Structures are given as structure tokens and as C-alpha cells.
Amino acid sequence: MIELLGELWAFMRERKKFWLLPIVLVLLLFGSLLVFTQGSVVAPFIYTLF
Numbered sequence: 001m002i003e004l005l006g007e008l009w010a011f012m013r014e015r016k017k018f019w020l021l022p023i024v025l026v027l028l029l030f031g032s033l034l035v036f037t038q039g040s041v042v043a044p045f046i047y048t049l050f
Contacts, residue, residue, distance in 0.1 A: 012020055037046045 008024065012018055033046065037043045
């Protein structure tokens, strides 16, 4: 996973595509939110946001 992030950063730095960084961060945030709340009591409240 760390290698993938390093390659993504190298791509963005070389091609000057820094506008991709906020998109990637938001996707990672939502993905981790869904994974961590999958089995918790908070899950029904999180799913109402989507």
C-alpha cells in the first residue's frame, strides 16, 4: 500500500497533477469511514448520509 502511494505521488509530482491529491484523499476518507463503521452501532447513522 505504501509503495502504491509512493508511485502515485511520484506520478503527480512528475506530471504536475496536484489537483488529484484532494480527490484521492476524499476517496480514502470515505472508504476508511465505510470500512471502520461496517460492524459498529454508528453504521445506520453513517449510511443515512449517503
